[in-house]
Amino acid sequence: MKNCExxxxxxxxxxxxxxxxxxxxxAFMYLWNLLLTDIFSLRFIDFWESLGLMAMAKLLFxxxxxxxGCRNKNECxxxxxxxxxxxxxxxxxxxxxxxxxxxxxGEEKKEE
Numbered sequence: 827m828k829n830c831e832x833x834x835x836x837x838x839x840x841x842x843x844x845x846x847x848x849x850x851x852x853a854f855m856y857l858w859n860l861l862l863t864d865i866f867s868l869r870f871i872d873f874w875e876s877l878g879l880m881a882m883a884k885l886l887f888x889x890x891x892x893x894x895g896c897r898n899k900n901e902c903x904x905x906x907x908x909x910x911x912x913x914x915x916x917x918x919x920x921x922x923x924x925x926x927x928x929x930x931x932g933e934e935k936k937e938e
Contacts, residue, residue, distance in 0.1 A: 851877040 855876035862868045871879070 847877075848873075851880060854880055 851873055855871055855873055858868075858876060859870045863870055
């Protein structure tokens with residue numbers, strides 16, 4: 827899309843954003859009424875209730891950080907955060923292997 831400095835782009839954004847929100851709300855309402863009323867015996871909801879539920883979920887589940895622990899891209903730059911989960915995996919493997927499966931030598935654990 828071109829630079830949004832001109833008035834045409836601003837007018838399109840004023841039209842497009844509410845349309846996209848309305849489409850999401852209708853999709854949410856449709857899926858709620860199709861699935862949750864039969865599965866969990868919940869009541870049907872209308873457009874405004876689905877819009878309110880989506881807004882509430884956005885407020886409850888949104889985070890201020892972008893997943894890497896940074897509020898914005900400028901704060902982190904382009905550096906990648908490295909996660910080393912190998913120690914955790916090994917500890918969990920040892921724990922569950924010794925508790926449920928085998929001994930550390932690979933022999934099956936005998937029930938006592």
